[in-house]
Amino acid sequence: MTTTVRGSETEDNPGGPAPEASGGPALGGVPLLETDPLVDDPATRIIVCCGSGGVGKTTTAAALGVRAAERGRKAVVLTIDPARRLAQSMGIASLDNTPRQVDGIRGEGRLHAMMLDMKRTFDEIVEAHADPERARAILENPFYQSLSAGFAGTQEYMAMEKLGQLRARDEWDLIIVDTPPSRSALDFLDAPKRLGSFLDGRFIKMLMAPAKIGGRAGLKFLNVGMSMMTGTLDKLMGAQLLRDVQTFVAAMDTMFGGFRTRADATYRLLQAPGTAFLVVAAPERDALREAAYFVERLAAKDMPLAGLVLNRVHGSGAAGLSAERAIAAAENLDESRIVDQMYGQAGTRTPDCGSPTAEGEQDQGQHESAQRAHHEDHADHSEPDHSDHADHGDHTDHPEHADHEGPNHTPYESARSAGEPDAAEVLAAGLLRLHAERMQVIAREQRTRDRFTALHPEVPVAEVAALPGDVHDLAGLRAIGERLAAGGPNPV
Template identity: 55%
Template sequence: MSTAPDEATTAEHHRHPRPAPHPMPEALPLDLSELIADRQTRIVVCCGAGGVGKTTTSAALALAAAEAGRTVVVLTIDPARRLAQSLGLAELDNEPRRIDVPGAKGELHAMMLDMKRTFDDVVCAHAPPERAEQILANPFYQALSSSFAGTQEYMAMEKLGQLRASEQWDLIVVDTPPSRSALDFLDAPNRMSRFLDGTMIRLLTAPARAGGRAGMRLVGAGFLVFSRIISKILGGQLLRDISSFVSALDTMFGGFRERATATYELLRRPGTWFVVVATPESDALREASYFVDRLSTEGMPLAGLVLNRTHPPASIALSATRAAGAAEEVLEAGGEGAELAAGALRLHAERMSAAAREQRLADRFTSAHPEVPVRTVPAAAGDVHDLEGLRVMADALTGPDADTPTGVPRTRILPARHR
């Protein structure tokens, strides 16, 4: 038989070799131990989608920092009670509360933002007593300070600025609200400015700004017609409340804006780091990509991604396929303990398959964001509700990169496959 076709095929192959597949990107290591131990680090902001363990991550990092000798306060903007529960407390309020951490070299404090109380404190601190009393009693202010969209984020900026200015803590850990609104506090100064400086507010308060009856003459007949229409829609009393509120607040609003802008700039300077938290699920990692892109757009310093609640196998020596095949062989052979052994092998096969799926999702994120360091954290056996549980998570967040049961670096769930 002629060998010419085979030789021709070989020659063709050498002329046009098949391109080698690209190896999957390997994530950079995220060293959170060094981050929180560095005295230059003053603010750590944890952000991410809801339900990814962001609050527990914030508390665990704060605990690790306190045990490393830092004086830490962890501030949650999330109205849920998860931070208090993870610290073993019944509740938290708007003032930092010290947490007893036996053996810690530093101190740990925790608090939960109360946006109305924070707003009240700002008014009392920056307005004369009579003006402050007038503002606090105003019905429109009472609605604005407790339920207006954006007030929570604006007050978060105020509280963060207060904590940083006090110099009482050398590290502040911020746990932001769930979902994409977690980064809305970056927009807080502009949003509040747009609201109070907006065309509608200026029209509604024109008479008060112009001054009584003379002002009414100045704003003209057109405005009077507009005012009567708006009064019918909103009610005359609400219109007067808004006018009175803005007039009373006008003298101090410049200070609001300046402080919020200063805090915004503080978040962009050296000493602040953002940590994005996600789970190895498509939706959570999609949100993580959004946060990474948004932080890049804002020029905010990103430390990296914490990939929480991963499921690494107890051993990487046996693949899922081989484990499943071995389970069938054990059952066929029979004998004492065959069912138990087969069950253990099937469980390992399931764990390896889950880990492989999670690693593929993590690799996809790293392909899109190769510059973002990653730290994987295994899922806890149950909910974290005390300091001991937080310590376990803190160890996973800050332990040496290769100090895992299987030796797989903490940047990954399974070893990298080099092709």
């Protein structure tokens, strides 16, 4: 019923992958992810934030960067595709491929931020590894231009490449990486291999030297097949495209080795002890399903997972009052008001005896009001359709909720004209319905979380309470960093 600190529960999961957090307090059996020890530890050199789109991954990366810098680290945040607002919130009009210092960081540390420009990064690699003439031939090749701007894995690959570069520069002691919003962001991890296998592939080799393959094998069949195939490809893509590819591959040939070597080195870097992966999610079904998938993939690839950051978690300062009781109480108020209006009197009323409002329950509820609702007992939510129930009731009570363009017709306002004495009751009923909605949100979030926890009870979790609005400035990022560091439930 309370926020239990049950160390034994953590010990029950000796396989827990995060040594940083295994000593932390546990929440209802789920170990708490403590981000401050993680960013404070000088051994932590790379933090990778991964997760599905729309869960606040980039914001988490930026907030961690601010937090780490203000705790003394020399940090750099590598974002992939930030919203303009996020760049602005770090005081940088637009982020580009060069790390820019973020002003306003308190203390000894410092923070840089940059946004990956995959084409620019690719171009730089070409320029660095080929003589000027060859580099120009590559950069001007139409096939290269298409590859560098849009190959399904280019962004992921270039993020890895950039990470390797930043690490090699040794100007920062902590690199925080935001991963691309790929279908499954772990394409990030597969990208180097994919590009590598592509460039080493049979098809490319064949394009380079078709005669050799067919000829050496001495098989007439293959020769027939080959000419048929090149003929088809010519027809399909246009002969010029095939020539572009051949020219490109020839020009890139000398660079292949370098590509693969660096990709392999970065991959090993990610498996090293100095790296920590954070899976970011929101307490929603799809986001948590994706998070579970990430956790499994990271484990399969021996990547060190530090824990789950759960953004936009709702809480309530009155968690002891359940949704049902709040709605029943609101209905009491509605009924008594109707009775008043019918009889034109404001006499004594007795609440509906059917409503579950025993004093004892109240007491207990109030005691816990500082706790999070979901640490309350679950009996309230065990009937599968209770929240639907309440939901429907709510909608029928306020059919006008969808009419947003019209004038405000909240129940409070429509009743205000009906007479002052009623206003407080209507207002109270509104507050109760609002609370019921909040409690339903909390219950729903808890159910989706329970599914994740059942699959991965060992994964430490840090919760970040939902904010009503978006982040606009460094102070906003700092506030998120504080919530992240607290990690546990903050009653809102």
